[in-house]
Amino acid sequence: MGDLPSNHHHHAPASEIEERVKKLESLLIEKKLVDPQSLDKLVDTYEHRVGPKNGAAVVARAWTDESFKQMLLEDATAAIATLGFGGRQGEHMVCVENTASVHNMVVCTLCSCYPWPVLGLPPAWYKASSYRARAVSEPREVLQEFGVALAHEVEVKVWDSTAEIRYLVLPMRPQGTEDYSESQLAELVTRDSMIGVDVLSASR
Amino acid sequence: MDTSRFSSMPTANGEPVFASPWQAKTFAMAVQLNESGVFTWSEWADELSTHIAEFEKSSSIVDSDQYYTLWQSALETVLSRKGKLS
Numbered sequence: 090m091g092d093l094p095s096n097h098h099h100h101a102p103a104s105e106i107e108e109r110v111k112k113l114e115s116l117l118i119e120k121k122l123v124d125p126q127s128l129d130k131l132v133d134t135y136e137h138r139v140g141p142k143n144g145a146a147v148v149a150r151a152w153t154d155e156s157f158k159q160m161l162l163e164d165a166t167a168a169i170a171t172l173g174f175g176g177r178q179g180e181h182m183v184c185v186e187n188t189a190s191v192h193n194m195v196v197c198t199l200c201s202c203y204p205w206p207v208l209g210l211p212p213a214w215y216k217a218s219s220y221r222a223r224a225v226s227e228p229r230e231v232l233q234e235f236g237v238a239l240a241h242e243v244e245v246k247v248w249d250s251t252a253e254i255r256y257l258v259l260p261m262r263p264q265g266t267e268d269y270s271e272s273q274l275a276e277l278v279t280r281d282s283m284i285g286v287d288v289l290s291a292s293r
Numbered sequence: 294m295d296t297s298r299f300s301s302m303p304t305a306n307g308e309p310v311f312a313s314p315w316q317a318k319t320f321a322m323a324v325q326l327n328e329s330g331v332f333t334w335s336e337w338a339d340e341l342s343t344h345i346a347e348f349e350k351s352s353s354i355v356d357s358d359q360y361y362t363l364w365q366s367a368l369e370t371v372l373s374r375k376g377k378l379s
Contacts, residue, residue, distance in 0.1 A: 106362050110315040113369065114322060122377060123325050131321040136310045177324070178334075199342040201360070210310050210320075216360045218353035252338035 140209035143174045144257060145278035147207055149271045151184075152262045162186060165257060169207060179206030179255060185248060186259040187285070192243050193258045194232065194285030196224035197250040204255035208283060215284065225249070235286040258285040265291040316361040323368050332371050341367040 117123040147169055151158040161168040165182035169175060182204055185193040197203065198221050203211040214220050223231050228245045232238075239245065248256040260282040266274060269291075281287035311317040327334050344367040345354065354360050372378050 106358070106365065107313075107315045109369075110319045110365055113365070113372075114318055116378065117322060117326075117372075120377070122329070122331065123322055127325055128318065128321040131324055132311070132317040135320075136317070140310075177328075200338055200345055201341075202338065212308060213312075213357045213360070216357065217355055218349055219355070252335045 135205070135210050139205060141207075141278075141280035141283065142275075143172075143209075144204075144207035144280070144283045145275040146172055147174070147257070148259060148278045148283065149275035151259055152274055153271045158259075161259065169257075174206040177205055178202075179204050181254050182207070182257060183248075183254055184257045184259050185246070185285075187261045189261075190243060191246060192232075192237075192239055192285065192288075193246045193248060193256075194224060194228060195248050195250060195256045195258060196221055198222070198225060199251075202250035202252055202255060204257050207257055208280060212280070232286060235281065237286060237288050258283050260285075260287070260289050263289045263291040311361075312357045316357060319361055319365045319368060323364065326368075326372070331375060331377065336371065337367070340371045343367070344370070 114123070114125075114128075118125060147161065150172065151161050157168060157171075160171075161184045165184040166175065166180065168184075169179065169182055185195075187193055197211075197215070201211055201216045203215065220231065225247055228247050229239065232245070250256055260278065262274070263277060266277070269277075277289055277291065279287050279289065282289050311320065323337060326332060327337055332340075341364060344363045348354065348359075348363055352359075354363070369378070
């Protein structure tokens with residue numbers, strides 16, 4: 090397969106790339122290296138079952154249960170596992186807490202590492218060259234483009250994900266939510282807030 | 294993993310997770326091959342990063358078609374190196 094079109098074809102026409110994928114799939118099925126039913130199940134999992142609602146449940150629990158929050162900040166993988174989330178691409182989770190003085194945001198500069206069990210698969214912009222470069226070089230400008238205006242005294246910390254470590258941002262609990270139940274709180278939590286490019290309010 | 298209580302809820306703030314079926318297919322093939330031990334996830338991330346870096350010498354990733362095309366290229370390369378395509 091050395092004569093396959095390489096990535097120098099910057100934007101392969103859909104039909105060409107469809108053919109490449111189909112050709113590889115047929116070969117791998119023939120060699121029994123992949124199983125079609127398992128492939129379908131995998132796709133279904135990430136299209137319909139695993140996504141930011143999982144992370145929102147983690148965040149809402151941390152906001153309402155101080156001992157869970159401490160566990161989450163000390164050993165995120167173990168804390169998240171107590172809610173039933175874990176496995177693939179969530180083996181080594183680190184949770185970073187936003188406070189009045191520190192705002193955290195997450196990037197993967199080299200590829201697209203992301204905490205699948207709590208956020209699902211990353212949005213297109215997370216994989217784009219622009220975000221991956223600029224999150225590090227000019228995080229405040231990027232945050233502004235996401236509509237996040239931070240006070241000057243707030244320190245911005247940027248965490249670069251790797252194949253080994255995946256980060257989850259614990260956003261600040263919005264003011265005016267003292268009476269909210271855990272499930273009401275979870276409803277407020279956006280995917281972007283857990284990547285660190287959104288700040289939450291009670292009036293979502 | 295217990296995800297049943299979220300099974301009916303949107304997963305990605307309303308955006309489709311995959312823009313087309315071939316994206317889903319190449320994604321799933323890499324994940325399954327990793328899990329069956331054909332390559333480790335570190336090997337995979339290195340290969341994907343290499344393809345992305347090479348692409349970004351002269352261009353930028355702006356959409357998911359480009360990203361998953363690089364994903365497919367990385368997959369072909371790693372499988373070829375491991376002698377799985379011959």
